[in-house]
Amino acid sequence: GAGVSQTPSNKVTEKGKYVELRCDPISGHTALYWYRQSLGQGPEFLIYFQGTGAADDSGLPNDRFFAVRPEGSVSTLKIQRTERGDSAVYLCASSLQAGSTEAFFGQGTRLTVV
């Protein structure tokens, strides 16, 4: 596609449920990033992939959060036992490679945990 695509655009879930958020990067981009943006804050780094492997997952807040990129393209961010504090916009970005300065962001998935 022309840009980074994230689905769903909005997700409302009940506390304690499991959710999956999907990111489809720009074709040919090998680096993929996940960020979380709370209301009124800047994006906070969660994890980034170079190819299929997680190069840095130091931003994942706890073991309820997990991300995969099995074929080096689409990535899924998985959140188990969701909590109200997980409510935020989850942003995905991709770049040609990890050393590229320009990362292109998707529009995000707005997650609301009720």
Next chain:
Amino acid sequence: QKEVEQDPGPLSVPEGAIVSLNCTYSNSAFQYFMWYRQYSRKGPELLMYTYSSGNKEDGRFTAQVDKSSKYISLFIRDSQPSDSATYLCAMGEGGTSYGKLTFGQGTILTVHP
């Protein structure tokens, strides 16, 4: 204390004004510096990036970095209503952490006609 501090504003200016947006940082390992613009309910888009101290100009935008003071700025000349958005500074260390950016809180800018 956050690694990157940015005045959240909001900042309201008349069309044609010069806008100055600023961030300070505490991590000396930051090697590259970026400014992103984010419209409401959209993802951030890269405006400018730089690696070194000094000024970098691109059209109406000038990015300034002072590594000795750990201070970066973005200047917008002849501001337009279409510049109304949230402006985010972002910084990275490079090396094995190249993909990881640390963002400021964002400054909300409104340019009124």
